[in-house]
Amino acid sequence: MSEGNFCTYETAWCPGCGHFSILDCLKTALNELGKDPSEVLVAAGIGQAAKTPQYINANAFCGLHGRSLPAAVGAKIANDKLTVIVDTGDGDSYGEGGNHFIHNIRRNVDITHFVHDNQIYGLTKGQASPTSVVGLVTGVQTDGNFNEPLNPVLLSIASGAGFVARGFSGRKEHLVSLMKQAIEYKGYALVDILMPCVSFNKTNTFGWYNKRVYELDETYDSSDKAAAMIKSMEFGDQIPIGILYKEEKSTFHDKSKVLSTETPLLDRKTNHEFVQALIHSYQ
Amino acid sequence: MYNLLIGGAAGQGIETTVAILEKLLKRSGYNVFTSRDLMSRVRGGHNFSLLRFGIEPIHSHSYRLDGMIALDEETVLLHKDQLKENGFILCDSRLAVSDTRLLPLDLSDIAKQLGNDRVLGTVAVGVILKLFGENLDLVEEVLAAFVKEQYLDINKKAVQEGYQLVEKRFEHLNGAFQDFMLISGSRAVALGAVAAGLRFYSAYPMSPSTVIMESLAEHAKEAGIVVEQAEDEIAAINMAIGASYAGARSMTGTSGGGFSLKVEALGLSGMAEIPLVVIDVQRPGPVTGLPTRTEQSDLKFVISASQGEFPRMVIALRTPADAFYQTMRAFHLAEKYQIPVILLSDQYLGDSTSTVQAFDPMRQQIAEPASEHREEGEYLRYRYTKDGISPRLIPGKTKHLISIDSDEHDEYGKITEAADVRIKMMDKRMKKLEGLEKELQEPDFVGPDNFDTLFVGWGSTWGPIEEAVRILNADKNNRYAALIFGDVYPLPQKLLREKAAKAHRIINIEQNATGQLAGLIREETGITCDDRILKYDGRQICAEEIAEFIRKEELK
Numbered sequence: 001m002s003e004g005n006f007c008t009y010e011t012a013w014c015p016g017c018g019h020f021s022i023l024d025c026l027k028t029a030l031n032e033l034g035k036d037p038s039e040v041l042v043a044a045g046i047g048q049a050a051k052t053p054q055y056i057n058a059n060a061f062c063g064l065h066g067r068s069l070p071a072a073v074g075a076k077i078a079n080d081k082l083t084v085i086v087d088t089g090d091g092d093s094y095g096e097g098g099n100h101f102i103h104n105i106r107r108n109v110d111i112t113h114f115v116h117d118n119q120i121y122g123l124t125k126g127q128a129s130p131t132s133v134v135g136l137v138t139g140v141q142t143d144g145n146f147n148e149p150l151n152p153v154l155l156s157i158a159s160g161a162g163f164v165a166r167g168f169s170g171r172k173e174h175l176v177s178l179m180k181q182a183i184e185y186k187g188y189a190l191v192d193i194l195m196p197c198v199s200f201n202k203t204n205t206f207g208w209y210n211k212r213v214y215e216l217d218e219t220y221d222s223s224d225k226a227a228a229m230i231k232s233m234e235f236g237d238q239i240p241i242g243i244l245y246k247e248e249k250s251t252f253h254d255k256s257k258v259l260s261t262e263t264p265l266l267d268r269k270t271n272h273e274f275v276q277a278l279i280h281s282y283q
Numbered sequence: 284m285y286n287l288l289i290g291g292a293a294g295q296g297i298e299t300t301v302a303i304l305e306k307l308l309k310r311s312g313y314n315v316f317t318s319r320d321l322m323s324r325v326r327g328g329h330n331f332s333l334l335r336f337g338i339e340p341i342h343s344h345s346y347r348l349d350g351m352i353a354l355d356e357e358t359v360l361l362h363k364d365q366l367k368e369n370g371f372i373l374c375d376s377r378l379a380v381s382d383t384r385l386l387p388l389d390l391s392d393i394a395k396q397l398g399n400d401r402v403l404g405t406v407a408v409g410v411i412l413k414l415f416g417e418n419l420d421l422v423e424e425v426l427a428a429f430v431k432e433q434y435l436d437i438n439k440k441a442v443q444e445g446y447q448l449v450e451k452r453f454e455h456l457n458g459a460f461q462d463f464m465l466i467s468g469s470r471a472v473a474l475g476a477v478a479a480g481l482r483f484y485s486a487y488p489m490s491p492s493t494v495i496m497e498s499l500a501e502h503a504k505e506a507g508i509v510v511e512q513a514e515d516e517i518a519a520i521n522m523a524i525g526a527s528y529a530g531a532r533s534m535t536g537t538s539g540g541g542f543s544l545k546v547e548a549l550g551l552s553g554m555a556e557i558p559l560v561v562i563d564v565q566r567p568g569p570v571t572g573l574p575t576r577t578e579q580s581d582l583k584f585v586i587s588a589s590q591g592e593f594p595r596m597v598i599a600l601r602t603p604a605d606a607f608y609q610t611m612r613a614f615h616l617a618e619k620y621q622i623p624v625i626l627l628s629d630q631y632l633g634d635s636t637s638t639v640q641a642f643d644p645m646r647q648q649i650a651e652p653a654s655e656h657r658e659e660g661e662y663l664r665y666r667y668t669k670d671g672i673s674p675r676l677i678p679g680k681t682k683h684l685i686s687i688d689s690d691e692h693d694e695y696g697k698i699t700e701a702a703d704v705r706i707k708m709m710d711k712r713m714k715k716l717e718g719l720e721k722e723l724q725e726p727d728f729v730g731p732d733n734f735d736t737l738f739v740g741w742g743s744t745w746g747p748i749e750e751a752v753r754i755l756n757a758d759k760n761n762r763y764a765a766l767i768f769g770d771v772y773p774l775p776q777k778l779l780r781e782k783a784a785k786a787h788r789i790i791n792i793e794q795n796a797t798g799q800l801a802g803l804i805r806e807e808t809g810i811t812c813d814d815r816i817l818k819y820d821g822r823q824i825c826a827e828e829i830a831e832f833i834r835k836e837e838l839k
Contacts, residue, residue, distance in 0.1 A: 038682050041529070046689070053686070054698055059678035060686040061528060062698075063521065064551055070518040074525025074533070075678075077483060077509055082529065082679045103514035258509050266530035266677065268507035270480040272644070278474060278502060279642050282464040 001172065004031030007057035018169035018195025018206075019048060022116055023055055025172050026087060029179035030058070040083045043072040045097065048123045049089035049116035066096025073109045073252075079264045080253055083183060084111040091121050094130040094150050101152075105159040105188055109252040112182045113190045115152065116169075118197040119204050126200030136203055152192045153244055154232040157225065162249040163189035164228070166241045168213045169196070170206060174241065181243065187251045194239070209239070216242030223247065284337030285415065285453065286345050288362055291354025294326040300352070300404030301332045303429050304411060308336045309465045309638055310421045312458035316746075318344040318823065319634040323490070323574040329357050338458040342602065342637065342746030344825055349453070350414070352407050356380050371452070373410055375403070386410075386449070393444050399434070402441040409445020416455035419446060460638050464603075468632035468743075471603040471642075472536075472562060473498035475610030477506050478644035482531035485511045485519040489541045490574045491630040492564035496536065516544035520561065524548060528557050528687060530652065530677035532614060536562040539581045540570065546588045549623050553593025555687040556665070556673065556712065558617035560610070565629040567821045576821030577630035579742055579794040583802065585625050586772040594620065594715045597772035599627040599742035601727070603639045605769060606632065611647040616722060618650040620715045621675055627771070629794070631823040632743035652677055663694040667707060671714030716773060723775040728782065730756065730764025736833075737786035738765035739779075739812065740793060741800050743823070748792055750826035755833055763833075768800065774807045783810045792816045792829060 006027035013019045030040060040058040044050035046065035053060035059082070063071045068086045076084040086093075093101055093115045104111075119136070121127040127140045130150040137144050156164050163185040167175040175193065182189035194213065196206040220242070221227060228245035253259040289304075291297050301317060309315045313336040322328035333344040346365040353359045353374040363382055366372065374380070376387035388410065394403040405426075412419065422442050423435075430438050466474070473495050476484070486496045500510040509531075513519035516537055523533040537545065542563045552559040563585055567578035579599075586597050596616055600606045606628065613624040652675045656662040662683040666673045673694075678685040686696030691708060693699045727745065730752045740748045745767045755763040766782055768775070783789060791801040791812040796819040801812040816832050818824045 037684060039679055041678055043525075051698075054688070057684065059684050060688070060696065061525065062686075062688040062690065063524070063555075064547055064689055067517060067521040067548065070513070070521035071525030071528070074483065074485070074522035074527075074531075075529035077511070077522075078526040078529035078531035078533075079677075079679050099514055100518055103518070256509065257504050258507060265482050265507070265509060265526075266680075268482060270478070270506070274502075274505050275474075275478045275644055278477065279464065279644075282466045282470070282474075283462055283641060 001025070001028040001176065002031055003027035005037050005057060006030055009055045011055050012051060013048065014199050016198040018118060018197070019052070019116060021169040021172055022114070022175070022193055022195060023052055025175045025179055026052070026114065027056060029176050029183060032176070033180055033183060035083055039081065040085065041072070041075055043068045043075070043084065043086050044088040045092035046123070047089040047092045049087070050092055052087045066092055067100065068092060069097055069100040069104045069113070072111050073104055073107065076109050076111050077252070077259065078266045080110065080259070081264055085114065085183065086111060087114045088116065089122070090115055090117045090119065090129045090131050094152055098130070102159055105156055105161045107252050108162065108187045108249055110186055111188060112185070113188065114179065115190070115192050116195055117152070117192050118195045118201055119149070120197045120201040122197050122200055133203060151232060151235070152190070154229060156190050157229050157232055157245045161190055161245070162187045162247045163243070164245045165191045165243045167191050167193045168209055168241050169193060170210050171213065171215070171241065174215055178243065185246070187249050212237060212239045213241045214238060216240050216244070284335065284339060284341065285349045286347055287334045287411070288331055288348050288351040288365070289334060290329065290331030290351065290358030290362060292327045293322060293324050293330050295354045296401060296404045297330055297332060297354065299429060300408060301334060303405065303425060304408050305334055305636060306425045306428070306465060307408070307412065307417070307421055309463065310425060310461055311417055312461050313456070314338060314341050314458055314460045314638045315465060316341040316344065316637045317635060318631060320822065321575040329361065331358065331362070338456045343750050344823065345827060346825065347827070352411070353378065371414070373407060388448050394441065397437050397440055397444070399437055402438055405438045405441035406445040409442035410449055412442070413446045413449050413451060415453045416451045419443065462641065463638045464641055465636055465638055466603050467494070467634055467636045468600060468603050468606045468628055469494040469564065469634065470498050471606035472600070472610045472626070472628065474642065475607040476534055476614070477502060477508070478607070478642070479611040479614035479647070479649050480532050481508055481534055481614070483509050483511070483523060483526040483533040484535070485513045485522040486536045487513050487516045487519050487541060489538045491566055491633050492536045492538045492541070492562065494633060495562065495564070516541040517548065520545040520548040524552055524557050524559055527559055528678070530680060534560040534562070536564065538564050538566050539568050539584070542581065542585065542588070550589035550591060550593060551689050552623040553589070553595060553712070554689055556621035556675070557687065558621055559623045560613045560617050560626065561623060562626040562628060564633045565627060567819065573821040575630065577743070577794060577823050578819060578821060579629055579744070580796070580799065580819070581627065582741070582771060582799040585627065586803070592709070593712055594622050594719065595772070596622060596624045596719055597627060598624065599769055599771050600632055601742055601745035601767060601769055603637055604642070607642045608647055609769065611644065611649065615647060615649045616719070618652065620672060620719060622715060627742055629743050655681055656683055664696045665692060665694045665708065665711070667694065667711050670718050671711045672718070673711070720773050723773060724770045725775045725778040726766040726768040728764065728766055728778060731761040733761055734764035735762050735787040736764070737782055737789045738763065739768070739789060739791045739800060739804065740765065741768040741771055744792055744794060747824050747826045747829060751829035754826055754830045771800070771803070774803060776808055779804065779810065780808060788813045790814045790816060792824065794818050794824065
């Protein structure tokens with residue numbers, strides 16, 4: 001795996017953390033796609049995973065907790081020449097940012113969403129996340145978490161997402177391949193990436209995931225939506241990884257009459273004659 | 284000057300009737316001002332517009348009615364006491380009301396005979412034109428702007444029918460306002476944004492701010508603006524910040540409740556130094572308050588909204604001209620200082636239409652982000668500079684990488700907790716306030732120099748206060764003057780200190796319950812107001828109310 005121009009930075013993650021592998025894969029995917037750092041924007045909110053933009057040599061937008069999707073979407077609308085990637089955690093994406101998650105599937109702006117899904121809150125030191133399993137004991141869920149976990153892949157397929165995949169930080173080459181396909185996909189692409197949190201999640205460990213994940217092979221038809229939804233519900237002794245669902249869809253830019261021109265929005269110029277005509281229309 | 288009231292239930296077509304009438308009168312040379320009093324419902328209730336026209340300056344409404352068009356009984360009952368003795372009540376002959384000033388006509392029968400109940404309002408327009416000695420020359424052209432082509436003919440006939448029903452009662456006054464614009468505050472904001480080169484507007488619908496989004500959407504394709512209805516106000520402001528970071532001039536708009544949701548992201552604009560224009564079209568709070576009515580109670584909220592400290596600018600809009608030019612200026616200052624600029628409007632200013640000299644977009648320059656790094660040394664997004672303004676490059680438009688963070692960060696935009704960097708970065712950001720203070724526009728001073736009583740106000744009460752000063756000085760004693768603030772934060776102090784030193788008495792006039800401007804003035808300058816006129820019933824104060832308050836006081 002080669003990171004190319006995307007460089008190595010000092011990080012503040014715990015040794016053995018799944019974030020390291022995901023960061024490696026992201027750099028490798030971008031490098032293998034031949035991207036220049038200056039054309040890439042990596043956006044995140046707040047959290048351990050959300051530190052990713054700080055550790056990669058690219059444009060970085062570390063905004064507010066839960067709000068990386070709207071900011072990234074705004075940036076892509078402004079300049080569709082940017083490769084826009086939201087790379088952040090499960091709390092940021094599905095908890096605080098849950099509303100944006102659903103509605104940006106509807107919008108289908110051509111961005112890529114990588115979610116570090118470790119089923120726990122790391123930065124705040126170990127509370128349940130929206131994807132935590134039932135029974136997980138934490139400093140807050142002292143009797144064990146009794147709220148059912150959100151299923152992000154099922155939810156996104158049901159909401160109309162055109163590219164939905166699941167990866168595992170322990171299968172790096174497979175993950176690089178998923179990331180590349182997600183980045184290349186025209187439209188909103190979600191990759192939910194399972195990963196261990198070595199400090200706070202003693203249930204869903206590396207071994208726990210490693211024993212359960214299996215790669216979807218060519219016999220699986222990722223264009224069958226109903227089958228994909230059933231496959232998405234598999235999360236027990238067996239957890240499928242790979243592209244669960246894929247469909248070509250019109251993007252926000254295709255559908256918008258303002259954006260479906262050659263010139264990116266930020267390069268459009270105000271037509272002074274049009275402004276004068278508008279003023280005149282009030283006379 | 285003439286004052287008309289047009290009232291009825293929501294859904295009866297008051298809006299269109301008023302829009303046609305005010306445009307006809309403006310085109311005929313009149314200065315026109317129309318305020319809109321609306322209930323928060325789609326059907327029923329009681330809505331009315333106050334339409335004022337004359338040849339002198341008119342910047343506010345008046346309840347001293349020369350006539351009314353009553354589309355229902357309630358309008359007559361609620362407003363007949365405001366009608367002058369020789370005034371008229373134009374209504375359908377079927378209304379079950381009695382008053383010596385009634386002018387009952389078979390408006391609905393005529394509309395029915397013409398084949399469409401909905402042209403009743405247009406019949407009334409014909410009546411008004413005749414009563415006020417207008418001719419019908421402009422009717423066709425003006426109607427064409429408001430009704431669909433297939434209904435143009437029937438509406439023309441409706442005006443003609445109405446015109447024949449009555450005799451002239453009032454003299455036509457020769458004004459010279461034909462070529463002026465007739466525009467509402469909210470539409471002037473939208474126009475200012477278009478003229479300033481807005482590229483991205485995101486908002487969640489909220490009365491009374493939605494008109495801005497709708498007005499922009501109307502012109503989005505020709506103007507090259509993406510107007511996106513966000514899933515919530517938090518998304519709206521974060522999208523705007525993301526778009527602005529990536530180089531598209533961006534704005535978001537809302538009312539107080541939506542602004543409350545945007546507050547955290549306002550701080551992101553301040554911390555990450557990303558230009559942003561936010562408009563708060565105020566309505567009475569707290570929370571849902573009176574959704575379609577007016578108030579000026581968000582001043583203290585917006586000047587301190589969001590945790591921590593960062594530079595910002597707050598501009599209150601006073602008139603439609605202000606709405607246009609100050610919106611343009613907001614984009615300029617937001618880019619120049621890389622800060623959030625907040626515009627404060629309200630329902631009264633936003634929805635009132637008035638006659639205003641045609642806007643000149645060339646009057647306001649608009650700053651641009653840097654196009655490339657040309658100075659010596661390494662490019663640093665948050666370089667320490669003398670004025671606190673660091674070079675802003677646009678990601679993807681340069682080989683340099685642009686890193687922003689809501690955490691405290693160093694000159695590269697990378698997270699840091701170093702104490703010395705924290706202090707230097709805070710100082711760098713706050714330094715921008717010194718530059719901003721040099722940009723401040725002093726409040727408008729209205730009245731004679733030898734005044735003894737000074738009114739202070741801000742924003743949309745400019746019209747009522749300006750007229751009140753004229754009314755109160757009509758006795759030639761010239762005792763009254765006013766300072767009306769547009770820039771409110773940072774607070775311009777020069778003229779205030781100068782005029783306050785001369786005043787025997789200072790009275791703040793505000794549409795809120797606590798006197799927020801007076802509080803800000805006291806905090807910033809130590810100057811205290813001696814008395815106050817506060818109104819918080821959701822209805823805009825008018826000049827006569829101010830004058831009456833003063834006269835009552837003088838009798839004491």
